[in-house]
Amino acid sequence: MTFAWLSFIAEVVIIGTGGAVRLTGSGLGCSEWPLCTPESLVPTQELGIHGLIEFGNRTMTGVVGILALVVLALTLVHLRARRQLVTVGWFALGGIALAVLTLVVTSSFVAAVSAALLAVIAAAIVTIRRVPARRDLLVLAWLVLIGIVAQGLVGGITVLTGLNPFIVGFHYASSVVLVTLTAAYLVRAYDVPGPRERAVPAWFAILTHVTTLVLAATIAFGVLTTGNGPHSGDRNVIRTGFDATVLAHVHSWPGYILLGLGVILTVAAAMLRLRPLRWLVVLLAVIAVQVVVGVIQARNGLPELLVGIHMVLAALSAAAFTVVVLRLKRPAGHVERPAGR
Structure with missing residues (x-):
């Protein structure tokens, strides 16, 4: 390991x-x-x-x-x-x-x-x-x-x-x-090897997978925004021609939706004591920090250090969400204590 x-x-x-x-x-x-x-x-x-x-x-x-x-x-x-x-x-x-x-x-x-x-x-x-x-x-x-x-x-x-x-x-x-x-x-x-079964209600699993698409969209628009910003890797590199200011706003929309969905999933998991709760808390914390970093960097001319932190946090968000998705199931026949106990 x-x-x-x-x-x-x-x-x-x-x-x-x-x-x-x-x-x-x-x-x-x-x-x-x-x-x-x-x-x-x-x-x-x-x-x-x-x-x-x-x-x-x-x-x-x-x-x-x-x-x-x-x-x-x-x-x-x-x-x-x-x-x-x-x-x-x-x-x-x-x-x-x-x-x-x-x-x-x-x-x-x-x-x-x-x-x-x-x-x-x-x-x-x-x-x-x-x-x-x-x-x-x-x-x-x-x-x-x-x-x-x-x-x-x-x-x-x-x-x-x-x-x-x-x-x-x-x-x-x-x-x-x-x-x-x-x-x-x-x-x-x-995890214990072997067959797996769903450990959460169907609606919770569906909402989690919808959140996956929102996370992917957030990262995709973030990549497109960075590609049109001042940090292209070389000052002589021609950007893709999109308006970076507009893209920054478009990038923020799925970001805020992602934060909202994270809150809903975390609250629901806490109320129902579901398996993914602990990692949803981690995910929500990373997304919240990501939103704060994104707002600060946008209002301060995209300083290099904050942009770099934003990039790494996006990867950590994806990693945490991967754990959440995998925690939607558990080994078949395996009895777990409810999350939070």
């Missing part, structure tokens, strides 16, 4: 470092990918602080990748599927060989990483089919690893396209998804 927690923390941290890249205008601190410059893998002295910030974020990709690989390996060991570790090793060697061959033939790093990504996906399909026990954990572990490899590819495309704001936004949204996946792994790892 230690490495699962480290994986979750690292996914949150890389959102912070990615935000630092954008907010300090270091998006093109390294002009190339996967090299930093045409001649160097690491930033040179001429690139200054921007090169260090951008390269630091790239380094974090390696950290989260190693942690995800360790979590996957330990999951296979825990499930007594050590033979599949050998399978994963062969696929890894095959993926590396395929990536090198693709690079030699096409001279394209994007094509090479894409080939490696296909090898990772193939390895996931093979091992998941061969290991019937706790497939929920295995699927989540593989999804995180696949997502990280894909994120590395998207990050490279982001640099090669000169920080296209839509790709930058997708890069951030994908990072939030990885945070939710690592959070889901932690929840399922602590």
